[in-house]
Amino acid sequence: MTRQLHLNLFIHGKGHHEAAWRHPSASPRALTDIAYYRELAQAAEAAAFDSIFFADHVTLGEEIGHAAKGGLEPITTLAALAGATSRIGLIATASTSFTEPYNLARQFASLDHISGGRIGWNVVTTWVGAAAGNYGQDALAPHAERYARAEDFLDAVTKLWDSWDDAAVLEDRAAGRYADPALIRRIDHQGPYYRVTGPLNVPRGPQGRPVLVQAGSSATGKRFAARHAEAVFTAHLEQATARDFAAELKGLAASFGRDPAGLLVLPGISPVIGSTEAEAQRLWRELNDLTDAGVGLSRLSARFGGHDFSHLPLDRPLTPEDFPDPAKVQAAQSRAQVIVGLVARERPTLLQLLHGLAGARGHFTLAGTPEQVAAVIEDWFRAGAADGFNLMPPILPQQFSVFVEQVVPLLRRRGLFRTEYGGRTLRGHYGLARPANHIFAAPAPVRALA
Amino acid sequence: MTRQLHLNLFIHGKGHHEAAWRHPSASPRALTDIAYYRELAQAAEAAAFDSIFFADHVTLGEEIGHAAKGGLEPITTLAALAGATSRIGLIATASTSFTEPYNLARQFASLDHISGGRIGWNVVTTWVGAAAGNYGQDALAPHAERYARAEDFLDAVTKLWDSWDDAAVLEDRAAGRYADPALIRRIDHQGPYYRVTGPLNVPRGPQGRPVLVQAGSSATGKRFAARHAEAVFTAHLEQATARDFAAELKGLAASFGRDPAGLLVLPGISPVIGSTEAEAQRLWRELNDLTDAGVGLSRLSARFGGHDFSHLPLDRPLTPEDFPDPAKVQAAQSRAQVIVGLVARERPTLLQLLHGLAGARGHFTLAGTPEQVAAVIEDWFRAGAADGFNLMPPILPQQFSVFVEQVVPLLRRRGLFRTEYGGRTLRGHYGLARPANHIFAAPAPVRALA
Structure with a gap:
């Protein structure tokens, strides 16, 4: 069989375009209406997508007046969607900076049981500074410390x-024997940040462990992903950088002793699809005409750790000197780098940049016909720039429906995408092995639970 | 209309009896099988029960070899059950000692949306000492401090x-106006234990706030319940103490300026039901014959903060002197008091005490016919000892089915229990008002979100 494409539906607001x-x-449904998410999940399952995915921020942010924000929490949402679907994978984001390892391990293990083995965890360290205040902290920990904490958290x-x-x-x-106490053990984890005795109070799930997903693309983030991630969401505006990224990440994974095939690279793609190129361009302009510059400026500022861009004129070409050094940004460094790279290459005006970012927050956007979109997907896929895509429809559900009805059949005709599910777990869809149990695979005897 | 009884199904293991x-x-289903809980929730909904309820411990405990433990986590379970039901209330326990206010507020607000206003939160401070080790702590905070933290947590x-x-x-x-920023505000909470800026990133739920449930019955616990709780689960072995408890709690609530009708007292009841009294007694003996003394001793020890009872002979009548002073126990003080009171009154042997506690962990157990069970329920209800009951079937689902098929019709014939739902929210079933918004009800202008 030809190597197969993996498709994940990234559900965000009423669509990924800011407007x-x-x-x-x-959709006319409220962002707090579970039926909205249920219909999307069921449509993605009907199209045999590998998975759906929810990002997460543990803060509301500042631009609520003009931006669609404030919806449901991802873990409770996935639990609800598990019962409304039976095959599709379900991936929730959760932060290692603002919860306890025992609570997170429990909820994800529970989700894996509830869904029959369809759960993935997108591991984030949280880059939005305002989150700190919701947890009694004055500021986020520095980038490197957040990742050090994430390592310890993930270990526990x-x-x-x-x-x-x-x-x-x-x-x-x-x-009268409910369980074998010799097969349940304390973990006595003593890390630099966390001490956890265990054992967990939930038995091991159908997948052994949830699929680990990651999206950090800084140097530290890449090392973290290469060590732990089984799927990586990433933002690239050009096939060449995506290909380099995939090669680097898989090489790093191999250097850590891992099989690079066990790490899927899934770049974001936000296609504005029309039946003609002109129609697609028209829809793209319609969306940009609906944006609010204040929302865009506030989001750009957050990307650069709070830097103020509001004094810049909207119509003058930007230069990299208009931006702080991405390497010093204590937010999501790789995304800041992508933006400054784009400015250096294309010299957009501030308004053009804001429109570009409005599409999918720095992810790859394109406007075209179903054939053009399918061709780009195949091209990136065959070039080794992607094992599949994190699909970010600009408008939900409409642009997702168009993708399913008009792009998916083209991908199938090219032999790139399944027509039906082969398995029942997210690991099955992604072609990932069930992980061995590190504690009970150990040959040496370990102290049994008293 | 006659004053109506409230019935909550407490789902625990394969039933509340230890064996x-x-x-x-x-049930032959695994405790990790969501279908097991779904069937129970749907059966309770078909019987027009007010609610179902899950207790919670953030530790596995020690007697796993011989006790049915290790199931699903309550919040994810309720989210899954919300989609499988449409009317019944859903109550999850969560601890104020081991999570963050922002995370808990978010997940419960999200659940309230997902369920269409059917969520309740059973507020606990956690009394099982072993939990501390799962959160990097050497021991639980003292009883009084746990409650002080709970006050601050609940406030946030x-x-x-x-x-x-x-x-x-x-x-x-x-x-282009998604929300009115003047109607979403930071909370800037600065308490003795927690600092939280807010606002939440989930809009206010259908019930305004989840129904607040509480089960602490120590002096401190009662004051906490009287101030905050809208429903109280409580353990009483005698109608007289239940009546005194209800009167005291409602009096305290009134003294805090609350309407006592807004606080339901729901004692636990675990009826072993047979078609004849002899059959009920036989089932009760069958269950006790299946118990394991080691499990009972370990649970008794946990109730008394780790005190060792294993040196006592099983067949010698106990005296209160065999127990530590309940007032000094840093676990669940009221339950320890109930046990020592029972010992003082009845002088059971250790084996008899363990059998008594095996029924429902110190809650009221009785063995009898459907008529006898219905009579006791009516008697307690009319005497003011209960606004309803926290039903704890000794075996699930079998003894719950018997209750629904044989006791519920008797309660209906007496005009005590609904035949169908009148509303769609847990507040509606419990007869509780939707709480006013304390922030936006304030007449003085408060600083709007920037």
């Missing part, structure tokens, strides 16, 4: 998931 | 739920 909520074709969580052997539960009614 | 999982009539959470006015979301596409 999507104002467009007549956006992984041990908790492995604290039950798969065969621990006996339910031997006659003998 | 339920060994009984032939217990309540403000977060009130940080959006009900009318904040506009979705005015034409004008």
